[in-house]
Amino acid sequence: MDGSTFPEIRSTCPYCGVGCGVLLRADGQGGLDVRGDPDHPANRGRLCSKGSALAETVGPEGRLLTPRIGGQQASWADALGLVADKFRAAIDRYGPDSVAFYVSGQLLTEDYYVANKLMKGFIGSANIDTNSRLCMASTVAGHKRAFGTDTVPGTYEDLEEADLVVLVGSNLAWCHPVLHQRLLAAKQARGTRIVVIDPRRTATCDGADMHLALQPGSDVALFNRLLAMLYKGGLVDRRFLRHTDGFDAALKAACADDTGVTGLSDAQIDAFCQLWLKTEKVVTVFGQGVNQSSSGSDKVNAILNCHLASGRIGKPGMGPLSVTGQPNAMGGREVGGLANMLACHLDIENPDHRTAIRDFWQAPAVPDASGLKAVDMFRAVGDGRIKALWIIHTNPAVSMPDADIVSAAIKGCDFTVVSDITAATDTARLADVLLPATAWAEKDGTVTNSDRTISRQRSTLPPPGQARPDWAILAEVGRRMGFARAFDYTSPAEIFREYARLSGIAGRFGRDFDISGLMDLTDADYDRLLPTRWPITETRRGGRFFGDGVFFHGDGKGRLIPVTYRAPAAQTGPRFPLRLNTGRVRDQWHTMTRTGLSPRLSAHLAEPFLEIHPVDASAYGISPADLLRVISPNGQAILRARITDAVQPGQVFAPMHWTGETAPSARIDALVAPVVDPVSGQPESKASVVAVTRFPAA
Numbered sequence: 001m002d003g004s005t006f007p008e009i010r011s012t013c014p015y016c017g018v019g020c021g022v023l024l025r026a027d028g029q030g031g032l033d034v035r036g037d038p039d040h041p042a043n044r045g046r047l048c049s050k051g052s053a054l055a056e057t058v059g060p061e062g063r064l065l066t067p068r069i070g071g072q073q074a075s076w077a078d079a080l081g082l083v084a085d086k087f088r089a090a091i092d093r094y095g096p097d098s099v100a101f102y103v104s105g106q107l108l109t110e111d112y113y114v115a116n117k118l119m120k121g122f123i124g125s126a127n128i129d130t131n132s133r134l135c136m137a138s139t140v141a142g143h144k145r146a147f148g149t150d151t152v153p154g155t156y157e158d159l160e161e162a163d164l165v166v167l168v169g170s171n172l173a174w175c176h177p178v179l180h181q182r183l184l185a186a187k188q189a190r191g192t193r194i195v196v197i198d199p200r201r202t203a204t205c206d207g208a209d210m211h212l213a214l215q216p217g218s219d220v221a222l223f224n225r226l227l228a229m230l231y232k233g234g235l236v237d238r239r240f241l242r243h244t245d246g247f248d249a250a251l252k253a254a255c256a257d258d259t260g261v262t263g264l265s266d267a268q269i270d271a272f273c274q275l276w277l278k279t280e281k282v283v284t285v286f287g288q289g290v291n292q293s294s295s296g297s298d299k300v301n302a303i304l305n306c307h308l309a310s311g312r313i314g315k316p317g318m319g320p321l322s323v324t325g326q327p328n329a330m331g332g333r334e335v336g337g338l339a340n341m342l343a344c345h346l347d348i349e350n351p352d353h354r355t356a357i358r359d360f361w362q363a364p365a366v367p368d369a370s371g372l373k374a375v376d377m378f379r380a381v382g383d384g385r386i387k388a389l390w391i392i393h394t395n396p397a398v399s400m401p402d403a404d405i406v407s408a409a410i411k412g413c414d415f416t417v418v419s420d421i422t423a424a425t426d427t428a429r430l431a432d433v434l435l436p437a438t439a440w441a442e443k444d445g446t447v448t449n450s451d452r453t454i455s456r457q458r459s460t461l462p463p464p465g466q467a468r469p470d471w472a473i474l475a476e477v478g479r480r481m482g483f484a485r486a487f488d489y490t491s492p493a494e495i496f497r498e499y500a501r502l503s504g505i506a507g508r509f510g511r512d513f514d515i516s517g518l519m520d521l522t523d524a525d526y527d528r529l530l531p532t533r534w535p536i537t538e539t540r541r542g543g544r545f546f547g548d549g550v551f552f553h554g555d556g557k558g559r560l561i562p563v564t565y566r567a568p569a570a571q572t573g574p575r576f577p578l579r580l581n582t583g584r585v586r587d588q589w590h591t592m593t594r595t596g597l598s599p600r601l602s603a604h605l606a607e608p609f610l611e612i613h614p615v616d617a618s619a620y621g622i623s624p625a626d627l628l629r630v631i632s633p634n635g636q637a638i639l640r641a642r643i644t645d646a647v648q649p650g651q652v653f654a655p656m657h658w659t660g661e662t663a664p665s666a667r668i669d670a671l672v673a674p675v676v677d678p679v680s681g682q683p684e685s686k687a688s689v690v691a692v693t694r695f696p697a698a
């Protein structure tokens with residue numbers, strides 16, 4: 001059949017949290033034609049290099065086609081029976097907290113919902129956490145402290161209505177390229193000013209009016225200065241502050257903080273603050289440079305404090321905007337896929353919320369306390385408290401901090417099952433049972449992007465071999481564990497309707513997340529569902545939050561949180577004199593299981609590297625392209641030297657994509673200590689300490 005005879009299908013890009021719409025057409029030979037969806041509100045037809053290369057990453061090559069037990073091909077019946085038996089046996093012998101799920105922002109909302117329901121409602125433990133813990137848990141914690149719920153106040157359109165956009169710890173040009181394209185277009189059209197706050201000079205700085213290369217981890221001190229100057233300049237919005245509590249304490253903490261730790265001059269700080277103060281329409285975008293820190297939640301609240309104090313929130317062109325790393329990081333937050341949350345933004349600590357969920361699910365028990373967050377979960381795997389572990393669409397043997405220790409922990413676990421599209425990941429190789437799951441172009445369901453827009457992912461290609469959707473695999477295990485009625489799903493549409501009904505209960509508790517307006521969708525409606533921003537109720541559809549002064553704490557008020565600068569946990573010294581920053585490159589995604597298949601994408605930056613300043617390179621006798629041994633207290637890696645003044649003296653940068661599969665000696669997260677933010681549990685991935693020598697040593 002000619003490829004043009006296949007219908008064009010609307011779906012969503014499976015990479016970053018921008019959530020661009022794509023139009024897919026099967027070519028009849030197992031491949032796809034891909035173009036940007038001109039009608040999707042996130043991208044209006046644009047795609048970045050990764051999205052444009054999606055067609056090069058599909059196909060049967062490298063796919064896991066059948067279940068495997070102990071490395072041998074097995075039937076679905078045997079594999080699922082073994083998974084259910086092993087989990088049941090561990091629970092019966094050691095209790096529900098002896099098992100855990102570690103899942104992923106790659107899961108669709110329907111998959112996530114079933115995983116969360118199985119663990120929190122029927123196994124009776126909260127031990128389900130996600131790789132989103134490594135991505136935006138600090139934002140979740142900051143939002144909840146300030147707003148009472150994990151609510152993104154604004155929308156992408158705010159970037160086009162703002163007069164000043166401040167990008168904090170965000171290399172938007174490489175990590176959320178289509179949003180960056182929208183921002184640059186706005187700059188051209190209306191002269192939007194752009195400020196980048198980042199220790200490193202990134203591609204995003206090319207389009208900026210100001211770059212503040214602050215010291216790593218010092219964001220709180222900078223935004224505290226801004227809050228103090230808002231007050232001193234008489235620019236606090238007293239009328240809006242009546243809708244909040246905590247201003248005096250936050251201001252007192254801010255005034256006591258010392259901006260000397262930022263490494264910026266007074267003139268630089270003044271220039272930034274004056275620009276912020278004299279511009280009413282300000283959006284502050286923040287990314288992993290804020291989140292991946294032992295003070296990440298405080299950084300988030302330092303930013304939110306300034307928007308709350310000035311009333312610049314939830315109005316056109318005004319507000320904070322966190323950008324999520326994964327396609328469905330937001331959907332995972334909404335369904336309660338984090339160990340400290342219940343579905344639909346209900347609180348695990350609230351007995352009424354727990355009862356409502358238990359009644360709705362007709363579940364035996366809903367846990368009354370948080371489960372193990374990612375770093376603690378793998379510690380518990382390592383010390384034998386977790387007896388059965390299910391890892392879904394993620395590669396923690398590479399991507400968790402202290403990756404060597406995590407890898408050994410997974411290997412030593414009594415029973416590990418991995419669901420993925422490939423057996424060729426460092427984690428999949430450690431599994432007792434491997435389950436073949438469908439990949440993005442074969443999946444049906446929904447995702448939510450960084451501005452609360454729910455979009456459909458639609459199946460365009462047939463699954464290869466025996467691959468199955470994640471929701472179906474999870475539901476079958478639930479049934480085999482004895483919960484037949486609760487997991488008797490036949491389609492993602494059915495799961496979505498149940499989820500939408502549950503959100504209506506959350507809405508009655510006064511929570512923000514309410515999509516009950518979608519609970520009566522027919523299968524055909526669900527199939528046709530257009531991108532829609534929540535909330536979606538009978539009376540409300542989309543829009544912004546908090547401009548009206550209504551928050552989700554019990555008293556209806558928002559909170560300013562007193563925060564002061566805390567240094568990164570590890571300090572440089574004679575043994576480890578350099579500060580290691582980690583991050584993404586433009587054309588790779590996570591551990592490269594998909595983007596690594598595209599020669600075009602791999603041509604951008606072909607191998608792992610370490611950026612080092614010329615002053616440090618000279619001090620260590622390093623020449624361009626030398627191989628370097630990078631050593632931290634936790635591990636080591638071998639990387640190619642790139643000498644550049646984009647990093648500051650005393651600081652180095654390495655991308656985090658390369659793995660045991662593509663570059664066995666370049667596992668960056670083996671260098672990262674498992675230090676976490678005490679509020680959010682998010683690891684400090686951007687402030688390790690390392691030493692560097694030439695490899696082999698001269």
Ligand code: SF4
Pocket residue numbers: 013014015016017018019020043046047048049050051052176177178179
């Ligand atoms: Fe995909 Fe993100 Fe690129 Fe959009 S910006 S095409 S969602 S990777």
